Amino acid sequence: MELVALVASIALPLWNIPLIVKIVQRRSSEDISLAWALGVWGCILLMAPAGFTSDDLVWRTFNMVNAVFFTAVVITVLSYRFKKKVVH
Numbered sequence: 001m002e003l004v005a006l007v008a009s010i011a012l013p014l015w016n017i018p019l020i021v022k023i024v025q026r027r028s029s030e031d032i033s034l035a036w037a038l039g040v041w042g043c044i045l046l047m048a049p050a051g052f053t054s055d056d057l058v059w060r061t062f063n064m065v066n067a068v069f070f071t072a073v074v075i076t077v078l079s080y081r082f083k084k085k086v087v088h
Helices: 002-014 016-026 034-052 057-081
Strands: none
Touching (some): 002 057, 016 057, 034 057
């Protein structure tokens, strides 16, 4: 049972990859709420210390993988949101 949970704790944050790919392909993050992205990220960061120090391998792994992949989402959203428009 723990192995299944461990695989899920790694797989769940991987669902952030399609979101990142969608933003990059469209070259826009306008449809992503900054409040949502920063709010979720803030909560992840606030939970991270407890997750990183937990004795529960599944919870610790999920927190580490989720922090990395959602940080990538936030960086992608912010970089496309504040990218300067080039005037030709």
